[in-house]
Amino acid sequence: MKRAIRALSLALASALAMWTPSAHAQDAVKIGVIEPLSGPVAASGNYVRMGAEIARDWINAKGGVLGRKIDLLIEDNKSDPKEAATAAEKLIVRDKVPVIMGAWGSSMTLAAMPKLEEYGVPMVVETSSAATITKRGNPWIFRISPPSEMEALGLEKYLKDFGIKQADFLAVNTDWGRGSVGAFGDLLKRSGASVGAVEYMDQAATDMNAQITKVKAGSADTLFLTTSVEQITLVLKQAQEQRLTRKVITTGGSSSPSQLIKQAGAAAEGSYHILFFLPWFPEAMPDGKLAKAFVDEWAKRGHPFEGLTEGFRGHDGVLTAVEGIRIAGKAEPKAVQAALWNVNVMGLNGPIKFEKDGPAGKESGQSKPSIFIVQVKDGKIALPAFAAKK
Amino acid sequence: MDQLLQHLLNGLLLGATYSLLGIGLTLVFGLMNVVNFAHGEFYTLGAYAAFAALTLSSVNFFLAIPVAIVVGALAGAICERCLLRPMRGQSIDTVMLVMIAVWIAMQNAELLGWGGVAKSVPTPFSTQPLVLGAVSVAPLRVFVFVISGLLILGAHLLLARTKLGRAMRATFQDHETAALMGVSIERIHTITFAFGAGLAAAAGALLGPVFLLYPSMGDLASLKAFSVVILGGLGNFAGAALGGLVLGVAEELGAGYVSSGYRDAVGFLMIVAVLLLRPSGLFARAERVG
Numbered sequence A: 001m002k003r004a005i006r007a008l009s010l011a012l013a014s015a016l017a018m019w020t021p022s023a024h025a026q027d028a029v030k031i032g033v034i035e036p037l038s039g040p041v042a043a044s045g046n047y048v049r050m051g052a053e054i055a056r057d058w059i060n061a062k063g064g065v066l067g068r069k070i071d072l073l074i075e076d077n078k079s080d081p082k083e084a085a086t087a088a089e090k091l092i093v094r095d096k097v098p099v100i101m102g103a104w105g106s107s108m109t110l111a112a113m114p115k116l117e118e119y120g121v122p123m124v125v126e127t128s129s130a131a132t133i134t135k136r137g138n139p140w141i142f143r144i145s146p147p148s149e150m151e152a153l154g155l156e157k158y159l160k161d162f163g164i165k166q167a168d169f170l171a172v173n174t175d176w177g178r179g180s181v182g183a184f185g186d187l188l189k190r191s192g193a194s195v196g197a198v199e200y201m202d203q204a205a206t207d208m209n210a211q212i213t214k215v216k217a218g219s220a221d222t223l224f225l226t227t228s229v230e231q232i233t234l235v236l237k238q239a240q241e242q243r244l245t246r247k248v249i250t251t252g253g254s255s256s257p258s259q260l261i262k263q264a265g266a267a268a269e270g271s272y273h274i275l276f277f278l279p280w281f282p283e284a285m286p287d288g289k290l291a292k293a294f295v296d297e298w299a300k301r302g303h304p305f306e307g308l309t310e311g312f313r314g315h316d317g318v319l320t321a322v323e324g325i326r327i328a329g330k331a332e333p334k335a336v337q338a339a340l341w342n343v344n345v346m347g348l349n350g351p352i353k354f355e356k357d358g359p360a361g362k363e364s365g366q367s368k369p370s371i372f373i374v375q376v377k378d379g380k381i382a383l384p385a386f387a388a389k390k
Numbered sequence B: 001m002d003q004l005l006q007h008l009l010n011g012l013l014l015g016a017t018y019s020l021l022g023i024g025l026t027l028v029f030g031l032m033n034v035v036n037f038a039h040g041e042f043y044t045l046g047a048y049a050a051f052a053a054l055t056l057s058s059v060n061f062f063l064a065i066p067v068a069i070v071v072g073a074l075a076g077a078i079c080e081r082c083l084l085r086p087m088r089g090q091s092i093d094t095v096m097l098v099m100i101a102v103w104i105a106m107q108n109a110e111l112l113g114w115g116g117v118a119k120s121v122p123t124p125f126s127t128q129p130l131v132l133g134a135v136s137v138a139p140l141r142v143f144v145f146v147i148s149g150l151l152i153l154g155a156h157l158l159l160a161r162t163k164l165g166r167a168m169r170a171t172f173q174d175h176e177t178a179a180l181m182g183v184s185i186e187r188i189h190t191i192t193f194a195f196g197a198g199l200a201a202a203a204g205a206l207l208g209p210v211f212l213l214y215p216s217m218g219d220l221a222s223l224k225a226f227s228v229v230i231l232g233g234l235g236n237f238a239g240a241a242l243g244g245l246v247l248g249v250a251e252e253l254g255a256g257y258v259s260s261g262y263r264d265a266v267g268f269l270m271i272v273a274v275l276l277l278r279p280s281g282l283f284a285r286a287e288r289v290g
Helices: A002-019 A022-027 A042-061 A081-093 A106-119 A148-156 A175-190 A209-217 A229-241 A257-268 A288-300 A305-328 A333-340 A385-389 B002-032 B039-055 B061-087 B092-114 B139-161 B163-173 B175-180 B185-207 B217-232 B237-257 B260-277
Strands: A029-035 A070-076 A100-102 A123-125 A141-143 A166-172 A194-201 A222-226 A247-250 A272-275 A344-346 A351-353 A355-357 A364-366 A372-377 A380-382 B130-132 B135-137
Touching: A029 A042, A029 A081, A029 A305, A042 A070, A042 A229, A042 A288, A042 A305, A070 A081, A070 A305, A081 A100, A081 A106, A100 A106, A100 A305, A106 A123, A106 A175, A123 A305, A148 A175, A148 A272, A166 A175, A166 A209, A175 A194, A175 A222, A194 A209, A194 B260, A209 A229, A209 B002, A209 B237, A209 B260, A222 A229, A229 A247, A229 A257, A257 A305, A257 A372, A257 A380, A288 A305, A305 A333, A305 A344, A305 A351, A372 A385, B002 B039, B002 B135, B002 B139, B002 B163, B002 B185, B002 B217, B002 B237, B039 B061, B039 B092, B039 B185, B039 B217, B061 B092, B061 B185, B092 B217, B135 B139, B139 B163, B139 B185, B139 B237, B163 B175, B163 B185, B175 B185, B185 B217, B217 B237, B217 B260, B237 B260
Parallel strands: A029 A070, A029 A100, A100 A123, A123 A141, A141 A364, A166 A194, A166 A222, A222 A247, A247 A272
Antiparallel strands: A272 A372, A344 A351, A355 A364, A372 A380, B130 B135
């Protein structure tokens, strides 16, 4: 019996040794991915992961990079900044990735940033909007998503059409939410409108009735809403319960309007959404063919359509990281960092090309993404009349 | 004035949900002396059970709630039978560690089974609010408020007025004497824990449709439940019910008139004050010592 157990455990051990993914992983070029796959903002993180996987498969189908396949090592930051820092360290120290894409939320990205600097590994930031990310003097950061300031500038040309006189703000109490309130508030003040109530909510909060009651007591005509799709759903539903009649504009591009229509129903009617990818009108995107192919592939994989406005980020992020590796000619962090400055590719959002941002000598890279506005009209997504004209 | 009325109404509705979360926990905590860290997971389980009943087998919405309670109570009974029974007589800390393990295991199982993307539960209630003068409220929330009240009352009556309730109280006051009187101790332990888990599941089934379903939804629920139990006093049913209402109204007024960014801080400041000034809870009656 004892001998049998020994033989069995020996067999098991050798089987395990053979199973270790070393053979595959050594020839593949590893790319680290940090996303919130669980926790309050999990939907968005999972959609970004799905987009990243499509980019991986497309790139591999075309022969990969440097003659090798690429492999994504995906870590869950659990919607928690502490976990984001741990995930970054694990990817760098244990998996020795030459480049990372992440980490969705601004607070999560900001928490991971010191690790990038400590070990010298570049990160392509695919979603985070807080201005501070590229202003802190971290030369390992390359952001393809627009900071809130850039988003506000994108909205500026439509301000007259919106006719905003006074706007309230309701934002998630994170670096993203607070940064967004500052950026859009400045824009309004510049253009002669005033800022009414400024309210915050915890990222995990589910009952926003207090904030809505407070907003309702004011006399503003517009409500800027900055948070994840889960909370936007709840706010819209609770606003309907309290008969709040405001023009709602969501910022940050994470509102997944199709999901809102599904889950908030009539409460989503009339709301405006700032987005960076329009899966309803792929042909209107800067590279219509690429956008169409992505939307089709997404459907073929059975992913939910409402995830596309978030999923494109994963595609563009991985595309950017791989382009950096290709230009560098080797999968080493320092070389990839230098090469990212020369990236010039067409993503789903539009051209990706980095410009310097932040304190001199330690600049981060910031690309200039395209910004779009849509409206929920009769339970469908439409381009607002004024945006269609321009 | 209109604003204050709406805030008070919001606070009461929110508070009723907190009460409902608190009673199951205070029962298990107060009677069994088990710190049930998995309370929020039974809440999540109840929410997903109702969701599954509604969407997979198209059960009526009002039937989905009892289904969820049964699923939650069964899971609680299994948990007690397999994990807590072997731990009987161990220190409260050891049992606490076991419950933390249950919490993590259940939450990850939910993540594995349902995925991380939030789900919304369809209800037969109109989304148009009921308007009462200056204030308005969703019909669904009124329904949840009423059912919460009935559940709290029912649980209280079961514990105070029935033979089973007396056996439960007797078991946890002095289990040897209770056993001598013919009470089946093991069975009472299982029933009590299942009862607490069932109440948590009921809360999940009721609140799931009000909010959204996602695997980590139990964390916030646990946090609020513990707050309510501390406010109301351990094992104090009326205390948990009132504690929930007080916490809900305090958070609401804090967010409305102080700062919404510090909404949760208002609740926790109150708990710190209660712990300093009335450590056995806001509504503790004088206890006989010795």
